[in-house]
Amino acid sequence: MRKGFRTDLRWSDVTPKEKWLNRRQLMAGAGALVLAAPALAQGTAAPGRYSTDEPPTSLEDISGYNNFYEFGYDKEDPARLAQGLTVDPWSVVIDGLVDRPGTYALDDLLSGVTLEERIYRFRCVEAWSMVVPWVGFELAALLGRVGVQPGARYVAFETLLRPEEMPGQRGGTIEWPYREGLRLDEAMHPLTLLATGIYNEPLPKQNGAPIRLVVPWKYGFKSIKSIVRISLVADRPQTTWNMLQPNEYGFYSNVNPQVDHPRWSQASERRVGGGLLAPRIDTLMFNGYADEVASLYAGMDLTRDF
Template sequence: MRKRFDGNLNWSEVTPKAQWLNRRSLLAGAGALMVAGGAQARIAAAASDFSTDAAPNTLEEITRYNNFYEFGTGKEDPANNSAGFMPDPWSVKIDGMVDRPGDYALDDILGGATLEERIYRFRCVEAWSMVIPWVGFELATLLNRVGVQPGAKFVAFETVVRPEQMPGQRSRLLDWPYREGLRLDEAMHPLTILATGLYGEALPNQNGAPIRLVVPWKYGFKSIKSIVRIHLTDTMPATTWNMLNAREYGFYSNVNPGVDHPRWSQASERRVGGGLFAKRVDTQMFNGYGEHVAALYAGQDLTRDY
């Protein structure tokens, strides 16, 4: 069950961390897209209206069990192999069908102090699931500030390519850079966020530092990490896993227990942290967020548009 959190909650009730740390607030400026300066502000205790009331996973579990093939295919490879990755300085190219294209430094994106960062305690699922207290802001906030042009239908994303810092990219396992995409209405939904932290701290390298997408009603590989490009287009973009094997990985990739992966069932999942013999539980349609997102797919056959 999902509920609206009381705005007066103590931080200990939102996350096991003892105290919320200062973080730079987001996306300020009148007339301009971003404001530079790196000013820091104490973030108000604001929890997302969409947050789950399930207990979050521990920081250790969230940062030691990851899929991030740029650092290796094993679950612990990202944590073990990402120490040399340098997420600062960072910039994101925003181009395509936007009014204000450009290369925007992350410090400019995070430098203002007029908007609150919010806690999004989302369930994230592949064949396993976690509950993660993300720190972030709605992707729609950024898209509205760059100005989406009429006719734009999709948003495409790319991950950075740095094989000297990301050893997994030295292989030909995938066609680098990692690419993902959303339909524009999915991208503009308030559940779709750009995360810059978790547990009140900046994102660890293995979790997609310094900025990543989180789309909690879709399988985890849709939530692209370490983003360096956001491109608005009128054409459905190519996405990495769909390019690799379209039969197994569709563009939409909504959590759907009624559509099996060709090599395994997706009808149940196991919570990370529960141990090897943890009881499997039924997977929920749209990962339990159906009341918020099902209307996006009215009239679609989700066994075809998987």
């Protein structure tokens, strides 16, 4: 959304968040179509399908409470320590079993894509959750553009490796760079996003600027941040948390209230943002996206392939 969005509007033209939020509440009430048009004209992303109508977590909370171990283990560390990250220029290597491999500048990746807003539930493996108004586009659109070859069965992703700007990469027990992966059908699913923004603003650095994955039916760590490499591969790729603790973090890591983390329950979650009395709610199968994605796993034993 930073530059690829071909428009002469500037960020200063964007509807102020308060007004936009008011508009959103009005829209929820009545006359959504009538009011949606002016919202679009002012440069906000098109409202997308699959959005939940649950109230989004505030931008302050979404950008102040992050697991991004490249910038420290504490939730408040990334907001503090990620600000020195250089995100412009940025490019992504796309390689492996693709027709048009190469190093793509971010602008390039974003040219021609339609950014849309997707308000998704976000469930961390640590049993807390948020509701995030992402701005992005379907990963499938990018994969279609670069041409997936028949032998490809998985997609592997890597985060930037730059210890000078990512203090967490200078030590610790994690083998950097952070890596994640999806089965090709998961990657092609229309729920799977490459996000470049939240709340119609560019992604904060601590949230994985300038471009990150969002897979809303899986635990948050699958949604890899600050991506610099996307590889189409034949074999299941190595993924960071699975490498660290294979008995605790499976390759799939689908949100599943019936399959507990070996050390804690996944039956329920606390919604971040409600203060001391933030409600604990029941965790939903596939984080509430079962209707859309359950068929991907038909016939699989999800307690074994967790």
